[in-house]
Amino acid sequence: MRRFRRTLITALLTALLAGGTAGRAAASAQSPPIGPLPGTAAWLADGFPGKEPPDPATAGPHEVAAFFAGLTGAQQRGLVRDHPTVVGNLDGAPVDLRYEANAHAGDQVLAYDPRGRGMIAQVAGDLENAAHIAVIVPGSDTDLAAFGATARQAADLQKEAGDDTAVIAWAGYTTPSGIGPDLATGRLAETGAERLTRFTGGLDAAGLPDPSLFCHSYGSVVCGLAASDTDASDIVVMGSPGMRADDVTALGTDARVWAAKSPKDWIDRVPNVEVLGLGHGADPTSPGFGATVLPADDVPAHDGYLTPGTSTLTAFAAIARGDLR
Structure with missing residues (x-):
């Protein structure tokens, strides 16, 4: 009977995940880009003055940060000119x-990595002089x-x-992408967590403030798996x-953990198993998890938590500024 219940719950979970993405096309499993970025071989073969490139x-x-710190400004600009794909994606390299x-x-x-469906990170505001940094993980x-x-x-x-x-x-x-098993498994989130950990490590190496992470939907799975290493x-x-944790303690992080879920969000129909x-x-958002739950009654839909005028955007901004603890 227990095995039957587990199978039934799994089937229900998968069906509801698909139902929550109604209107999206069915899709095959996604695969993250593998292998080095284009230009890596030339980067490693370049004759740096007395230094081995990372x-x-x-x-x-x-x-990476230590390598760039040992170069002159002219040498740094030369690397941007000769190896833009590598420098532009090298966590720990100077922001400018x-x-x-x-x-x-x-x-x-x-x-910026155009391989496959493409990956990108873009900044709103003055990152180099910011007192506070937020990262949105979609x-x-x-x-x-x-x-x-x-x-x-x-x-x-x-x-x-x-x-x-x-x-x-x-x-x-x-x-x-689309309706498929990737939504219900942690496979892509595991790779995403590794990339997120490295990215936030790059912010730290560049001397920037510790970030706050704002993680939406499947992005929260990524953040859960990355929590202990950021x-x-x-x-x-x-x-x-x-x-992918039973409670806040299982996340293994000293970060403050917050959660919001609108009553109008289809994710509320997905079994949490x-x-x-x-x-x-x-x-x-459950009482036993241990996160601080934020009101979200005015959030209109699953994709509406950062909508201007919502209570969640106001609260998120206060968290990003360090005003809400």
């Missing part, structure tokens, strides 16, 4: 160099083609938070199917 695949952000390397992709682009169906929505959310949050706060729209992982000051989840790798576990 391998983008293995060097940590602080190692990454902007310059990614200038072809847009304004204040901190990372959910499924986010890629280069659909990045505009996340970029607008970052701009709205930055405007609400104020001039001393910079907000990064981080579409830096391969998200689930230096985030706050982790905020909205419309979350679960964080994890069975045989399917499902993402406990509801972060």
Whole structure:
């Protein structure tokens, strides 16, 4: 009987996840880009003056930061000119160099990888002089083609938070696309968590403040898996199917954890279970989870938590500024 119940719950979970994404096309499993970025071989073969270049695949952000700190300004600009793809995606490299390397992709682009469906990180506000930093981690169906929505959310949050706060729209992982098993498993979230950890490590290596993470839908699964390895000051989840943890303690983080879920959000119909790798576990807004729950009654839909005028955007801005504890 127990096995039957587990199977039934799993089937129900999968069906509801699909139902919550009604209108999206069915899709096959997604695969993150593998192998080094284009230009890596030339970067590693370049004759740096008395220095061995950090391998983008293995060097940590602080190692990268130390390498750039040992170069003159002219040498740094030369690397941007000769190796823009590497410099533009190298966590730990100076912010201004990454902007310059990614200038072809847009304004204040901190990372840009066009492989596959594409990944990008773009900044709203003055990152280099910010007293506070927020990172938006979006959910499924986010890629280069659909990045505009996340970029607008970052701009709205930055405007609400104020001039001393910079907000990064981080579409830096391969998200689930359409209706498929990727939505109900943690496979893509595991890779995303590794990338998010490295990205936030790059902010730290660049001497920037500890970020607050604002994680939507499947992005909250990414943040849950990354929680123990980031230096985030706050982790905020909205419309979350679960964080792959039973409670806040299981996240293994010192960050303050916040959660919001609108009564109008279809995610409320998804069972909060994890069975045989399917499902993402406990509801972060449940009393036993231990997160601080934010009111979200005025949020109009699953994608509406950062809508101007909502109580959640106001609260998120206060968290980003460090005013709400």
